[in-house]
Amino acid sequence: MLELDIVIQRGDFVLPIQAQLNSTVTGIFGASGCGKSSLLSAIAGLLRPQQGQIILDGQTLFDSRKKINLAPQQRHIGLMFQDGQLFPHLSVKDNLLYGYQRLSRSEQHFHLAEICQLLEISHLFSRLPRQLSGGEKQRVALGRAVLYSPRLLLLDEPLSSLDETRKAQILPFLARVRDEVKIPMLYVSHALSEIDYLTKDIIYLNSQTKD
Numbered sequence: 096m097l098e099l100d101i102v103i104q105r106g107d108f109v110l111p112i113q114a115q116l117n118s119t120v121t122g123i124f125g126a127s128g129c130g131k132s133s134l135l136s137a138i139a140g141l142l143r144p145q146q147g148q149i150i151l152d153g154q155t156l157f158d159s160r161k162k163i164n165l166a167p168q169q170r171h172i173g174l175m176f177q178d179g180q181l182f183p184h185l186s187v188k189d190n191l192l193y194g195y196q197r198l199s200r201s202e203q204h205f206h207l208a209e210i211c212q213l214l215e216i217s218h219l220f221s222r223l224p225r226q227l228s229g230g231e232k233q234r235v236a237l238g239r240a241v242l243y244s245p246r247l248l249l250l251d252e253p254l255s256s257l258d259e260t261r262k263a264q265i266l267p268f269l270a271r272v273r274d275e276v277k278i279p280m281l282y283v284s285h286a287l288s289e290i291d292y293l294t295k296d297i298i299y300l301n302s303q304t305k306d
């Protein structure tokens with residue numbers, strides 16, 4: 096369970112958020128600039144909230160009063176963005192293994208073959224990212240994020256660079272990750288239809304302006 100009780104501030108922008116998230120997938124929806132990416136950055140440890148607490152499965156990741164602020168690598172949270180951000184000079188296989196190889200055996204919860212079969216990417220192993228379609232890149236990025244065995248996977252508009260046909264192809268893979276791998280996910284999107292496909296649990300963000 097993820098417990099959030101924080102205030103994020105960036106200049107005049109203020110976002111207070113209080114929520115308890117229990118679902119395998121929680122959708123995060125809101126207008127452009129309402130703070131969706133800032134919220135994910137705060138959970139990942141890349142942006143310090145102005146005040147409050149973030150607790151994941153009983154572990155305090157951030158507490159302004161107790162002066163706790165775990166570094167991103169101590170949080171073991173996975174992030175996946177709009178353009179996947181694969182390393183361009185590494186093959187698909189080396190991209191997939193990038194974070195995985197740095198885990199100890201006990202931290203490796205999945206096998207390369209199992210995840211690649213799930214996402215149908217095994218035949219792409221020797222290719223470089225520039226030799227992949229947009230949809231293939233996103234499946235490889237998702238595979239890399241899942242192999243890292245994160246406690247929580249944060250997905251920031253993972254399909255927004257794809258056309259409607261490709262989106263429709265990738266959504267079932269995300270549903271498979273939800274059902275078969277069961278890593279809790281926060282899924283940010285402008286598209287309610289995408290969120291609806293994956294979950295009925297949605298947070299609507301409303302930011303405020305500092306007076």
Ligand SMILES: Nc1ncnc2c1ncn2[C@@H]1O[C@H](COP(=O)(O)OP(=O)(O)OP(=O)(O)O)[C@@H](O)[C@H]1O
Binds near residue numbers: 125132
């Ligand atoms: N580095 C920064 N410094 C100051 N303000 C920032 C910074 N980054 C973002 N902001 C502001 O914080 C607010 C929230 O931005 P954020 O990127 O979290 O919104 P978002 O909901 O993810 O937007 P979008 O849907 O357009 O990607 C915006 O008003 C933005 O202008």
